[in-house]
Amino acid sequence: MKNHSLLKIVILVLMTLSFFSCSTIPHGAIAVTPFHKTKYLGKWYEIARLDFRFERNLNNTTANYSLNKNGTIKVDNQGYNYKKKEWAQAIGKAKFASDENVAMLKVSFFGPFYSGYNVIALDEDYQYALVAGESLKYLWILSRNPTIPEDIKQKYLKIAESIGYNTADLIWVEHK
Numbered sequence: 001m002k003n004h005s006l007l008k009i010v011i012l013v014l015m016t017l018s019f020f021s022c023s024t025i026p027h028g029a030i031a032v033t034p035f036h037k038t039k040y041l042g043k044w045y046e047i048a049r050l051d052f053r054f055e056r057n058l059n060n061t062t063a064n065y066s067l068n069k070n071g072t073i074k075v076d077n078q079g080y081n082y083k084k085k086e087w088a089q090a091i092g093k094a095k096f097a098s099d100e101n102v103a104m105l106k107v108s109f110f111g112p113f114y115s116g117y118n119v120i121a122l123d124e125d126y127q128y129a130l131v132a133g134e135s136l137k138y139l140w141i142l143s144r145n146p147t148i149p150e151d152i153k154q155k156y157l158k159i160a161e162s163i164g165y166n167t168a169d170l171i172w173v174e175h176k
Contacts, residue, residue, distance in 0.1 A: 024134040025104060025118045028163040032122045035103035037073070039126040040119070041065045044142040046079075047153075048170040052138065054090065054109075057083045059174040063142070068093060075107055121159050123152070130156040132163070139165050146175035 025031060046061040055061060058079030066074045073094040081088050092109035094117060096102070103119035116134030128148060131140040141148065141156050157167045 024116045025120075026132055026134070026136050026163055029118060029120045029132045032103040032119045034101050035119065035122075036126075037100055040103075040122075040129075041067065041073070042144070044129065044144060045146045045175060046140060046173045047143050047148045048139075048141040048172050050137060050139045050165070050169055051171050055079065057081050058088060060176060061173055065094070071095075073105070075109075120163075121156055128152045128156070130159055132160075132165075136164050136166075139167075139170070141170075 042065060044063045044065070046063065049055060049061075059082055061077070061079035064076040064078075066076070068074050075090075075092040075094050077090045077092075079088055080086075090109050092107055094105045094107045097104040097106055097116075103122070105117040105119075106114035107117040108114045115138075116132070118132045118134075119129050120132045121130035122128070127144045129140075129142040131142060133139065139160055141153070160167050
């Protein structure tokens with residue numbers, strides 16, 4: 001009887017964890033469709049972000065996306081911690097929340113825990129991207145180069161603001 005109760009608790013905990021690890025997108029944000037995974041792979045420079053603890057004090061931040069053998073996407077994030085004067089790296093994986101034609105992904109750096117990664121604006125040449133996390137706490141502007149044209153920057157800021165992001169809180173990343 002005791003083992004049966006323990007099994008119920010384990011199942012309940014696993015169901016709760018899977019619920020909280022689901023990919024989500026902020027209200028009003030729409031993921032890019034059609035999305036071409038292979039065109040998105042490669043190196044991206046982080047131009048701006050809303051600060052959060054895993055990237056705090058980082059500059060020269062980049063993300064490199066490549067395919068894993070199992071079809072998931074390898075995520076290799078790197079940045080220079082200017083306070084500690086050392087490089088930081090986090091390697092994780094991403095998978096599509098549903099259809100690979102829709103730029104709604106789930107990213108994990110910590111085992112079974114996933115967070116939303118939603119490409120909500122992308123130019124046709126896959127040179128610039130606006131990425132929303134699962135809530136209005138997470139936002140990134142990415143570029144294939146360490147800089148971004150002013151017109152693209154302004155366009156992406158307007159999109160983010162229309163969803164409800166406070167773009168005044170963005171940290172503009174230095175690349176040296």
